[in-house]
Amino acid sequence: MPVATPAPRRPRMAMLVGNQVVGDSRVEKAAVSAVRAGYDVVVVGVSHRTTFNLGRYGSVPILRVPVTFRRHLAWQTLHGTARPDATDWSAVLDPEEAAAMTAWDLAHESGAGLPQAVVRGLSPHALPDGARGRLGRAARRLGRLGPARGRRGRAAARGRRALKNFAAGRTGAWREVWPLIADYEDGFLRALIDLAPDLVHVHDRHPLPAAAAYDRYRAARGLSPVPWVYDAHEWLPGQMMPGPVDQRIAWKAAEAELIHEADAVVAVTDGLADRMREYHALPERPVTVINGPWGTQVPMDPAERLPLRTELGLSDDVPLLVYVGKLAEVRGVGTLVDALPLLPGVHVAFVGSPDPGARQGLRDRAAQLDVADRMHIVDYVPSASVTWYVSSATAGVSPLLPTPAHESAVATKLRECLLAGLPLIVSDLREQARFVREQGVGTVFAPGDAADLARAVRDLLARRTELTAAARSPEITARHGWEAAERALHGLWRRLVPTPAAPPPVEIAPDP
Template sequence: MSTNLSHVEKPHMAMLVANPVVGDSRVEKSALSAVRAGYRVTIVGVGNASTSHVDHYEHIPIYRIPLDFSRHKAWTVENRRRNSSRAPETSGTSLLNRANRALQRMSQRLNRSWAERFRTTRESFQAGRPGGWRTVWPQTLDYEEGFLEVLHRLKPDIIHAHDRHPMAGAAAYSALQRAAGTPVPWVYDAHEWVPGTIIGGPPQAKTAWVALEAELIRTADAVITVTDHVAGELHARHRLDARPRTVINAPRRARQPLPPDQRRPLREECGVGPETPLLVYVGMLAEHRGVFTIVDALTEMPGVHVAFVGSQNATVRQQLHDRAMTHGVRDRLHLLDYVPSHSVTWYIESATCGISALMPYPAHELAMPTKLREYAQAGLPVVASDLDTQSAFVKDHGVGTLFAAGDASSLAAAFHRLLDDQESYRRAVRDPDFLASQTWEGNETALAATWHSLCPAQSPLAEPRSTAPAAAAASQTRVERHPTLVVVGASAADPWAEAWSRFAGDARGHAGSDSEADGDGVLMSEALDSWLEIDRYADAALYRGLSCAHGDVDGGPLSEMLSLQRRQKQVGVLTEAPLVDAALLRDQPGHAFSDWDPKVFGRYRRQALKQARPYLTMLEQGIPLFTSSQRNALMLHGVHWIPAPLPFPSPPLPSPPGEARADSRTPVRILIVPTIRSQAENGQLDRLVEDATRHGFSVRRPRSSRYDPSQAGHADIVVDALTLGEWSHSAAHAWSASRLVVGHLDESLSTSPGSPLMTAPAPPLLESSVDDIVDTVLDLAHALDGAAEAETRRHGRDFAEAIYGGKMAVAGLRGIWNV
């Protein structure tokens, strides 16, 4: 038993598989069973272009390794280079030259034949040595390193490795932990008979995978498999101390409908009426699974439709489409995506029958496809190819007909035989005793017993509670009535979360992380749990800057947002980064950049472009950006001006007009906001500091690194930017506190078509030019308590409440997100 339990009441199980997990019913069911058996489970898969690194299956987090197979790719390039190095052939057209070329080609063929035999013998010997499979087929090493790294970060208490690919990573981690005195047991779940399996690629691939399994299977703490036949072969071939336990890959007993907005029953999606014969195939779309034989058979089955509910393999799908077009049966072919494993039987039960057309390969002779039991639980008779294990299942239970594997005419004849006696086959497949023997629940006890013998859990098997349909329905209701929001990178009392709670629906803050997890397993586990909570709770996620909910687990904030988008969540990013290229702004008349020194401007532009780059990448990927900069919003498509809610309650209004200040000895406080300014502007502000100080006023000119916009609420007069043409967030804080703001608003920002300010009320900005700034501020300071200034302060307060009270921000977000 492992002793490094991070959660004593629930040992942590890492469940490994070398696919994206979606549609792998054995992995999904095993994970749910592990939860029922008292474990905290993390599923680790392998990502591809169409999946996100972080996901979940019902309430169980999934992390997909972004493997790049760098070692295998480098080996492949080198191997091709060696194979392409051949001696040049003799040129010329004379009889002698032609004879020489013929002899040369014959010699090359003989040499290649002997070389191939020698290479195969050498590689078989090399692969059979301890760890030799790593050099024979480096893809095995890529898988090993990928799974091993994740295990170091997850720090599980027990490992369940599905199929051959994760074996090396699981075995290596277990050995390392055992050497450290904290043993972590691992279970090998053999999905197939590897020596008889079709493995893509050159012969080295199969040689290496067979050798890997042979070496590592005896280091596993337990072995389970899918059929008694495979269990016997594994026991005999590898001389295992104990015969592997059989856990058949049957579906769960319960049918679980999906919400109508997600999927509808098979016949509805195919647009096929109840009287039309409809065959259904569930599983991987691959030639060796016999899918082309099924399409070919349609030519001899007039009026019959076939639905493939399978993997999103674009190449095979296109081949099926082209083949059906060639045969003139495209209108009777339906290509559909997987549904969750818990809903397969509900989804397909309207079909006429199911089909399994495995081609005759050694591993297939031993295979008992999951689809046969899924068809049975759906009440469907089957048509199956005549391979040993699956044909014995069909004949022993009388649930269907058989055909010669790979023979389309035989398949069509078998289907017609099934139609002729359909009712008797349906009676057989719906026999209660037969169905009870073909359920996952009937085998789950053996699975739990295996785990508990290695790493006991305190909770017994509990009745499964699937939340998928209910959660989907609840999510649909939330979007229509009370959309929920998570603000990532939020403080304890985040103004965005508070505003959303007042004007839209529920909201939560999430502290987020700007740092990488540095390989810390606890951080990774917590990050996955955090992502799961966001995904389950929120309809939308608003990110502050480059904060991540998961640290580096999902490849950074962009990958994280795309992951949420794939799960129909709305996302957006709040940023004050300078998104518009400074070179474009410099050309605008009177802009602050117009009189900057070229070298200083060049350094600033490079830094600004670097700061903007990650946000512009998000923009290219369709992530909306929200900013308080009106110019950014006007000049960049996909950037939206949203007036950020103010983060603190506004103070009370100042004294009524004409009434003396509470303490006449308190000097007037002038704040010069740190922002981008022209050289001329800075020169005038230097004069302002000198003159205002000489008149007894208090002047602050803080550095950007020590400044927070909320400080503007504590000054009497705020000097905003004069040459940027827009007001800052400091001005918003000042107005909310009834302070006076001096600045300059570019008229084009409020009059240009599409400007965010066209429909907004005019701000109470006291206009001043650069040349007049000293006189303007000093005049205001001397007349601070006058009636006109008091009215301006009151106007500022009203403007701030209307624009920055939160209602406009929430309305803007909801309009862009359409929630």
């Protein structure tokens, strides 16, 4: 009797991201696409007291690793600011997570202190002259801020010296400028050592140092390197980061050094790809992978959520604007509320983050303007169901305020609204305004100007039939759905690590 030939082993991909994974639509879609390409995928996020350390997104396992932020807390103590920052790493571990971290350390007892010992200094890397020059100028600007005095001054002086060392070509000095980076590095590196993947896909900046460190870890043991991809979600040099300037300088420096060690770089827009190639002197242009939604809409169980207009109890003839995303002032959400007194009969729905302070701030603002009955705030829905949920609105709005990162952004919400069949109203920032104008799918207004936003809304309502037809054209759907992005990712991944010919079946948009 012939012996059955075992199916070839699917290569393992570790997909890393510096959050809890839940609701990160780009990570969720990329993970499903990796399974569809034939990879055995594990998503690695960061543990949090509100989520289990182990989870799933459809058929994709999720591992959330503990990151203790010990170095960061020590840095805060040194600088007299020993409290959690209001950023995405804000949650200091509770006792259960601390116990989990202790168990994690015990499991790696034979390699105590290994990650930092391995990654420091094993592979000196020369930066392109342009990048080194920019960092040197940043160090000199910091040096002109004044003499160092007291404990904070001495710490700042050490930070300036570290940045100068980095600008002069010494690798890894960004760890001294902002030690939190090394905290993330340890957590992700230990996960990579345990998972032993064949391919690593890094989402955004937080896991970037660990992917490079994993190559050095393997090289130190005589093992072959593992290809890795850096997926830049935004223009990092222009990011507005709360807290001390140290973190922005350090993350910029880390990206400028480590991006040259990646086997491939991905950007979310063509404009961002061009800027990254020029800024970092990359040998080739990053691959553009747009962050569009799946072309297939996924309704939710009526017992959980109903379409947006139905939930709000509004009839079809009521103009309804929808904003999807974080309720932050820099996103322009206040401008949208301020425009309501100038738009009688128009309603606005924020499908927004659960931050109670931000929500109350918008409610207070609406009450002061006597428009509270026309402003609505509702909770997020799963990423796969966003297009279904908002499709009953009249138009989508992206009122971003100017920042360097926002000028380069084409926010996910724009493509979600387009694939929901909604025309767009956007603030006049470079990339999103060009996106709308070139495709004829909406109107544009001056950022932060409530009166001009109201004018853009009236213009859209007057041309509603024309603009809605443009947004719903088959060409728009084909161009901006995730399926186009998936083809680009499949080509990139398979160039680095080929997969068996027959990938397993998987839902394109699983319910988490």
